[in-house]
Amino acid sequence: MRDAVLLGVLLAAIAIGFGLGVRYTARRLRTHTSRSTDLSKEYFVGLNYLLNEQPDEAINTFVNALDINSDTVETHIALGKLFRARGEADKAVSIHQNLLARPALSTSTNEHVQLELARDFVALGVHDRAQRLLQTLLDQSANDTYREEAKRLLIDLLEREKGWLDALDVAQSLFKQQPGMRRPAAHWLCELAQEEIHQASRALARKHLKKALQLDERCVRATLLLADLEMDNGHYTRAIERLDHIPNQDIAHIPTMLPALQRAYERNDDIQGFETHLYRLLGQAPYTSIIITLGELIHHRDGVDCAIERTGEWLREAPSLGGLDYLIDLYHESHRLSGRALPDTRLLLLKHHTNALLEGRPRHRCRRCGFSSDSLAWQCPSCRRWGTIKPITGVDGE
Ligand SMILES: [Zn+2]
Structure with missing residues (x-):
């Protein structure tokens, strides 16, 4: 980190040196050399601090050496960024506010500095000031690049403040150019839906969730919440239909939805249907959680030895640590049911190892x-x- 800061200051110093060189040449042509000579002197003093690894003194000297004009404004901005990167956002604020106080600043530079100042306020945790600055920039700027960056920063702030509706409002215009914004927006709607569920406004929650799926059809969270709402209303078959979409939305979330799927089938009093559904899921993805859930169904219906046989077959195809741990439990149960008083020490040893690995x-x-x-x-x-x-x-x- 220190090396990176030193390198940054060195680059800034080179930029200042270049700026001074340009100005010195220009001024010499106008035969006003004394101020430039002073500046060059300060530049070398700063460089000397830098070479002695005293970046604080170096930065202060460089800032004092520089007038603010069109040649040096970018260097001031760069120094502000350096302070922020060093964790001294308050100094960055001084530099950027000092820049904004100059009436001669071009509109574009003014907007660039406002963006930097907003970043300083975010770094300082002064979110309301950052928010006001970004909102003003959004209302007034005609520069698309700055507007997009202001939107991005504003959305990030609104997310931190849980201002989901405001974030949606800002992001609205970005959905076309930036389809990637749809996924977070669908989650903001899920957040709103959860707040509504908490306040028992299920109709409004459902509306938010349907909108979330319109924005991002692969939003597993919205589907899970819609299935929960169906179950709360006693519509278990509809809940199962909802959950059935999840493997198509994102196959990796099958383990996430399994407990809800089991609950829905149990309340529908349809364990056979659950088993059939699990076999279908196993054909899509041989995940350990599906194997164990199926193993338990067989265990309860057909007995432990049958469960050992079937689970063993599936685990040969898709071996896993969790599956092995479950299989050891089944062997323990089989050993106990065979009437032996003491547990099998070999199984205990294996169980000890799987436990340690799973812990x-x-x-x-x-x-x-x-x-x-x-x-x-x-x-x-x-x-x-x-x-x-x-x-x-x-x-x-x-
Ligand atoms: Zn991450």
Whole structure:
């Protein structure tokens, strides 16, 4: 980090040196050399600080050495960014506010500085000031690049403040050019739906969820919530129909929907239907959670030895640690039912190993940044992307 900052200051110093060189040449032509000579002197003092690894003193000297004019304004902005990157956003605010106080600034530069100032306020945690600045920029700027960046920053702030409706309002105009915005927007609608469910406004919740699916037809969360609403109304078959869409939306979320699917079939008093459904899912993806759920159904209906046989077959095709752990439990049960008083020590040893391997193992992982956790979060706490955390499947997964 320190090396990166030093390199940044060095680059800024080169830029200042270049700026001074241009100005010195221009001024020499006009025979006003004294101020430029002073500036060059300050430049070399700053460079000396830099070479002695004293970046604070170097930056202060460079800032003091520079007038604000069209040649140097970019360097001031670069120095502001450096302060922010160093965690000194308050100094960045001073530099950027100092720039904005200059009436001669072009409209484009003024807007660029406003964006930087908004970033400083975000870094300082002063969200209301950042928000006001970005809103003004959005209302007034004619520059598409700055407007889009202001929208992006504003949406990020509104998400942090849980201002879902306001975020939707800002994002509305972006859906056409940036289809990637549809996924987070569908999740904001799910957030709104959950708030409505909490306040017992189910009709409004349903409206938000249907809109979420219109925005992003692959939004598993909206489907899960719609299925929950159907179940709350006692419409279990409709809930099952909803859940049946999830493997097509995102096959990796089959383990997420299994508990809801089981609940819906149980309330419908249709365990046979559940088993048939599970076989169909197993044909789509041989996930451990499907194998274990099917194994348990067979265990209860046909007995433990039958469950061992079938589970063993499936695990040969799709081996997994969780499946092996479950199979050991079944063998334990079979051993106990055979009337032996003491447990099989070989099974106990195997169980000890699978337990140790499964302990502390995360069940979900962000497909974008790799963040892992036991529970499923719809927004990754690490990279802040929506819908990127999914169940871990495969050998050591669900
Ligand atoms: Zn992530």
